[in-house]
Amino acid sequence: MKIALRFTSLLATLTFTATNPIHAQKPANTLSAIQIAAKYPVVSNKPSPGFFEGALLGNGGMGVNVTTRPDAIVLYFGHNNVWDIRLAENNKEKLGTFKEVFEKVKKIPASYANLTDDPWYRQYVEMAGDNYRKPYPRPFPCGSVILGFDRRKVQVLGHKLDISNGLCTVNLLTADKKQLMLKIFT
DSSP, rough: HHHHHHHHHHHHHHHHHHHHHHHHHHHHSSOHHHHHHHTEEEEEEEOOSSSGSEEEEEEEEEEEEEEEEEEEEEEEEEEEEEOOOOOOOHHHHHOOHHHHHHHHTTTOOTTOSGGGGGGHHHHHHHHHHGGSSOOOOOEEEEEEEEEOOOOEEEEEEEEETTTTTTTTEEEEEEOEEEEEEEEHHH
């Protein structure tokens, strides 16, 4: 009865809030994450040739790292499903099959607060995790595109990444002092 009464009260409150013109108006000072993000671009006013200096673009699956060298713009492509597949195979004979491991896990007393309270399980997890404490496997670049140019005719001035919309603008200057912009997005 109390649950139904509380639920009914909640519905009445929501209905009142949605239909009451005072509550339906937007607050005068609304915050917009996009407007705030647009105020803080990531800027490099010089070439950024190092992989960790580049502008990161992506959509959560596909990613691009835009780096600028004095003689080229390099786009490094990556994807969440592309990994460096090297994997250490230490203790391969001790890992066992899923069936073997599950049979042992079923024998762990239910009175334990955590599975790791069981000495066998704790040791097994430590042993199995050793292979993953290496610098690999890890995401691996898929490839790169190099947009090269003659340094006597074009100079890289830097890049700007607008984090509100993911647009990277690479600024270039030609030998005859014309400003060029290469806009990159994913």
